[in-house]
Amino acid sequence: MLVSYVNTGLRDKYEDLEDMASSEGFDAKETVDKLAAAGFKYDNELKRFIGE
Numbered sequence: 001m002l003v004s005y006v007n008t009g010l011r012d013k014y015e016d017l018e019d020m021a022s023s024e025g026f027d028a029k030e031t032v033d034k035l036a037a038a039g040f041k042y043d044n045e046l047k048r049f050i051g052e
Helices: 002-012 017-024 028-037
Strands: 040-043 048-051
Touching (some): 002 017, 002 048, 017 028, 028 040
Antiparallel strands (some): 040 048
16 A cells, blocks of 8 residues: 555655655655565666666
């Protein structure tokens, strides 16, 4: 569910993960780490999380 929320925000509202984290008040690195543990990787070019 977290990956869907973040990817939707990145697609619809924010420039990149850092922009979203700053605006929404969360730690980008912590989110990357949590989603990596669930099998997702942040793709800087696509500006979204993808399954590994």
